Amino acid sequence: MTLYMNTKTGATIEANGVVSGGNWVLASEFEEAIENLTVPQLKEKLDELGIEYNKKAQKAELLELLEAAKSEEE
Numbered sequence: 001m002t003l004y005m006n007t008k009t010g011a012t013i014e015a016n017g018v019v020s021g022g023n024w025v026l027a028s029e030f031e032e033a034i035e036n037l038t039v040p041q042l043k044e045k046l047d048e049l050g051i052e053y054n055k056k057a058q059k060a061e062l063l064e065l066l067e068a069a070k071s072e073e074e
Helices: 027-035 039-049 059-073
Strands: 002-006 012-015 024-026
Touching: 002 027, 024 027, 027 059, 039 059
Parallel strands: none
Antiparallel strands: 002 012, 002 024
16 A cells, blocks of 8 residues: 655545545655745645744744644544
8 A cells, every 4th residue: 555645735545556636645755845845835835724833934843833734634
């Protein structure tokens, strides 16, 4: 089974086959993908998930919040 993650919602699924389309990526690639996001993109993702953050937060703090949200859903 392969673990996939939705880059928009943070939801995860396990699948025997290949999942494509939409916002699904391999969970291992999601870690790399979020680290490449800009601060405005991170804030947008946190807003979509309804997660509050300090508007002056640095990238590292925003990444921690997004990763924490991801691990809570697993």
